[in-house]
Amino acid sequence: MHLSLATPDRNSEVTDLMRRTFTASEGAEEGNLIGALARDLLTTTPSQDLRVFIATAETDVMGAIIWTRLQFETNTPQAFLLSPVAITPEWQGKGVGQALIRYGLTDLQKQGVEMAITYGDPSFYSKVGFQPITESMIKPPQPLAHPEGWLAQSLTSATLQPVEGTTRCAPALNHPDYW
Numbered sequence: 111m112h113l114s115l116a117t118p119d120r121n122s123e124v125t126d127l128m129r130r131t132f133t134a135s136e137g138a139e140e141g142n143l144i145g146a147l148a149r150d151l152l153t154t155t156p157s158q159d160l161r162v163f164i165a166t167a168e169t170d171v172m173g174a175i176i177w178t179r180l181q182f183e184t185n186t187p188q189a190f191l192l193s194p195v196a197i198t199p200e201w202q203g204k205g206v207g208q209a210l211i212r213y214g215l216t217d218l219q220k221q222g223v224e225m226a227i228t229y230g231d232p233s234f235y236s237k238v239g240f241q242p243i244t245e246s247m248i249k250p251p252q253p254l255a256h257p258e259g260w261l262a263q264s265l266t267s268a269t270l271q272p273v274e275g276t277t278r279c280a281p282a283l284n285h286p287d288y289w
């Protein structure tokens with residue numbers, strides 16, 4: 111298994127992986143929704159606001175994670191949101207998801223990103239350092255259907271601090287269906 115920063119020539123493989131993985135775990139409707147989200151994130155997000163990492167075996171992509179910038183009204187701290195995350199069914203449960211997320215966190219930290227945020231299952235994301243936060247601590251870009259899945263971690267030595275004001279996500283993610 112090899113972990114790397116993905117280049118745009120991998121976009122269609124990443125999109126296809128997202129669609130297949132979510133179709134297998136949650137059905138065709140969710141698979142198509144997340145496949146479309148991945149495609150839109152990869153094709154409409156400015157490059158400085160996007161960071162994609164892949165796990166490959168031989169040359170096949172078997173895991174992918176997409177990070178996009180979260181912009182606060184105050185402009186600080188520098189933050190990226192992790193969504194979506196997918197490991198192809200044949201490779202699930204082998205540590206690839208955690209390794210790929212840790213790889214991405216280390217890269218973002220090196221880029222000067224100060225905070226990582228995600229929206230998902232706390233029992234999985236707590237394994238890679240995320241902890242639950244409240245909506246008053248960091249306002250989500252859209253109302254949350256599952257507030258218990260709103261998670262963050264500091265990428266500096268400072269502890270997480272509340273952020274004042276509103277939060278803007280990548281345009282492709284700014285739809286209630288994803289929240």
Ligand SMILES: CC(C)(COP(=O)(O)OP(=O)(O)OC[C@H]1O[C@@H](n2cnc3c(N)ncnc32)[C@H](O)[C@@H]1OP(=O)(O)O)[C@@H](O)C(=O)NCCC(=O)NCCS
Nearest residue numbers: 135195196197202203204205206207208209230231233234
């Ligand atoms: C969720 C997912 C990314 C995890 O990646 P993975 O490579 O299978 O996970 P790892 O092998 O690194 O970690 C396995 C651990 O995470 C837990 N885990 C795996 N999937 C989980 C899930 N959906 N919810 C909660 N915990 C999960 C396992 O129970 C296991 O815990 P253990 O080590 O205590 O036994 C992957 O299974 C996947 O792509 N699933 C389908 C799509 C999806 O649900 N994406 C995430 C949306 S929030």
